[in-house]
Amino acid sequence: MSITFYYSPQSSAGRIRVSLAELDIPCEIVRVDLRAGDQKKPDFLALNPNGKVPTVVIDGTPMFESVAIQIALGERYGVQKGLWPAPGSPEQLTALTWLVWGQVTLTGTLFRYMGNTSEYFPKEMHNEKQAEQALTEMRDLLRILDGRLDGRPYLTGERCTLVDLDLASMLGWGLMAAKIDIAELKNLKGWLGRIAERPAVKAAMAET
Numbered sequence: 001m002s003i004t005f006y007y008s009p010q011s012s013a014g015r016i017r018v019s020l021a022e023l024d025i026p027c028e029i030v031r032v033d034l035r036a037g038d039q040k041k042p043d044f045l046a047l048n049p050n051g052k053v054p055t056v057v058i059d060g061t062p063m064f065e066s067v068a069i070q071i072a073l074g075e076r077y078g079v080q081k082g083l084w085p086a087p088g089s090p091e092q093l094t095a096l097t098w099l100v101w102g103q104v105t106l107t108g109t110l111f112r113y114m115g116n117t118s119e120y121f122p123k124e125m126h127n128e129k130q131a132e133q134a135l136t137e138m139r140d141l142l143r144i145l146d147g148r149l150d151g152r153p154y155l156t157g158e159r160c161t162l163v164d165l166d167l168a169s170m171l172g173w174g175l176m177a178a179k180i181d182i183a184e185l186k187n188l189k190g191w192l193g194r195i196a197e198r199p200a201v202k203a204a205m206a207e208t
């Protein structure tokens with residue numbers, strides 16, 4: 001088994017950094033300097049034509065899109081480590097559901113809100129009505145997530161899985177960047193706090 005991980009700290013690749021550390025899988029880490037444009041060089045584009053991190057090469061096969069990478073890592077290495085439900089189990093269906101919900105529905109809405117409000121995006125692209133609509137949807141989704149965590153410490157039940165780590169990694173950054181307050185969502189707040197305390201998450205957050 002060989003894994004090469006193309007990584008840049010404080011980016012979408014952080015969630016894969018956390019998964020690899022939690023799974024305790026030996027891998028070669030290649031730093032990609034996004035500011036210097038390493039991701040647009042021909043060698044890198046041959047692995048990921050999108051020119052983005054995370055990108056991994058597992059036993060010679062390149063993969064991109066963090067959701068696909070999380071599923072591959074979970075299924076290959078996570079079951080044994082208790083970080084991914086067994087294939088064919090009801091928990092696996094639940095894990096896939098929340099992972100994709102987090103990456104497609106929740107992240108899509110968050111970025112729509114940020115695209116219309118945040119200083120990360122040019123002011124001339126901001127649209128007040130779109131922002132209002134996206135924020136209403138975002139609040140609904142956060143309430144849904146809070147409800148899922150009611151009486152359940154983690155998304156699939158008693159155990160933390162790569163799905164929790166993935167969603168929490170995106171939300172920990174996203175809620176801060178989008179300046180969305182979740183004080184009244186106690187389950188969500190507690191879950192984010194528990195995950196932020198994990199050594200692999202702390203280590204990834206501290207990397208520069």
Ligand SMILES: N[C@@H](CCC(=O)N[C@@H](CS)C(=O)NCC(=O)O)C(=O)O
Pocket residue numbers: 011012013034039051052053054064065066067
């Ligand atoms: N949907 C992709 C998003 C990847 C992505 O947007 N990566 C950013 C870092 S956060 C990137 O590499 N940007 C470099 C660029 O666009 O030049 C995933 O989840 O893997």
